[in-house]
Amino acid sequence: xxxxxxxxxDPKLLDPSVRSELRSLSKLAxxxxxxxxxAAGQLIDTEPHKALEHxxxxxxxxxxxxxxxxxxxxxxYHAGEWAEALSELRAARRxxxxxxxxxxxxxxxxxxGRPERALKALDDPALPKLDFSTRAELLIVVAGARRDLNQLxxxxxxxxxxxxxxxxxxxxxxxxxxxxxxxxxxxxxxxxEAIQWFGAAAKADVEDETDAADRxxxxx
Numbered sequence: 001x002x003x004x005x006x007x008x009x010d011p012k013l014l015d016p017s018v019r020s021e022l023r024s025l026s027k028l029a030x031x032x033x034x035x036x037x038x039a040a041g042q043l044i045d046t047e048p049h050k051a052l053e054h055x056x057x058x059x060x061x062x063x064x065x066x067x068x069x070x071x072x073x074x075x076x077y078h079a080g081e082w083a084e085a086l087s088e089l090r091a092a093r094r095x096x097x098x099x100x101x102x103x104x105x106x107x108x109x110x111x112x113g114r115p116e117r118a119l120k121a122l123d124d125p126a127l128p129k130l131d132f133s134t135r136a137e138l139l140i141v142v143a144g145a146r147r148d149l150n151q152l153x154x155x156x157x158x159x160x161x162x163x164x165x166x167x168x169x170x171x172x173x174x175x176x177x178x179x180x181x182x183x184x185x186x187x188x189x190x191x192x193e194a195i196q197w198f199g200a201a202a203k204a205d206v207e208d209e210t211d212a213a214d215r216x217x218x219x220x
Contacts, residue, residue, distance in 0.1 A: 002057055002060075003036075003050070003053045003054055003057055005032075005035045005036060005039060005054075006039055006042075008042075009035045009036070009038040009039040009042065010035070010038060011030070011031055011034025011035050011037075011038060013038050014034055014037060014038060017067075018034075018037065018067040019034065021065050021066060021067045021068075022034055022062065022065060022067075024064070024065060025061070025062055025065070029061045029062065030062075032057075032058075032061055033058045033061050033062040033065070033068060034058075036054040036055065036057045036058035037054070037055070037058050037067070037068065037071050039051070039054040040052070040054040040055040040058065040071055040072075040075050041071070044074065044075055044078050045078070048075060048078035048079040048080075049079045051075045051078065051079070052072070052075040052076055052078075052079045052081065054075075055068075055071050055072040055074075055075040055076070056072060058071065058072070059072045059088075064095065065095070066092045066095040066096035066098070067092075069088045069089070069091040069092035069095065070088070070089065070092040070096075070101065072084075072088040073085045073086075073087075073088030073089035073091075073092060073101065073104070074089075074101070074104070076088060077089075077104055077107075077108065080111075082108045082111040082112050083108075083112060085104070085105075085108050086105055086108040086109070086112070089101045089104060089105050089108075090105065099124065099126035099127075099129070099130060100130070100134060102121055102124055102126065102127075102130070102134070102138055103121070103134060103137040103138040103140070103141050105121070106118040106121040106138060106141045106142060106145070107141045107144075109121075109145075110141065110144060110145050110148060115144075115145035115146075115148040115149050116145075116149070118141060118142060118144075118145035119142055119145050119146070121138055121141070121142060122138070122139075122142055122158075131172075132171050132172060132173055133171075133172040133173035134173075135173075136171075136172075136173030136174070136176065136177045137173060137176070139158055139159055139161060139177065139180075140159070140176060140177060140180045142158050143155040143156075143158040143159045143180060143184065144180075146158055147184070147187070152184065152187060152188050153188075155184050156181070156184050156185070156188065159177065159180055159181040159184060160181070165177060165178060165181060165197075167200040167203065167204070170203070170204035174204045175201050175202075175204040175205035175206075175207075175209055175210060175212070176201075176209060176210065178197050178198075178200045178201035178204060178212070179197075179198065179201040179205075179210045179212050179215075181197050182194045182195075182196075182197035182198040182200075182201055182212070182215065182216075183215075185197060186215075186219065191219055194219060195216050195219045195220065198212045198213070198215045198216035198219070199212070199213075199216050202216060
């Protein structure tokens, strides 16, 4: 039985770029798909499995629309359906050419127990064209894959490639990059440096994404 569209899931709430993509569908299908996409977006953080049901319903009538496949992939990722997430995000990229979710795709490979495949993301030809925050997130994921393989020194080397490791010049993504670096330093037994980089992460963390300050205090 198909999941019902909840009240308040108005397709007009979609980003204009997504609404534009939906114009390739019939008006009735676009309204149906758009409503389910809105519902998926509203639920993804609180009820990811229900969000995925809505995204799948949208995919049922809009499988050729990149935004629909992207939304399904992200909902699947939040719901822990790694294989489905990877498949959907690959499909979205094939349709649109957009590599924005390369870090999420690499993280799916890790979750599926394939860290070696996650490492290959750093060789993706689209990498230089991605924004700083996306590149930083990918470095964090690839460093995590190195740690999955018990290659801690290699993980540190990956993170050191990030231009965000500059406390004097924080950028979007710098807080998470500094945090990951500090965490790896702590794992390597380099406590004094870890304290320094947890501090740098806390300073850059204007949106309170991490517990960097607490981690630094715990090491003092």
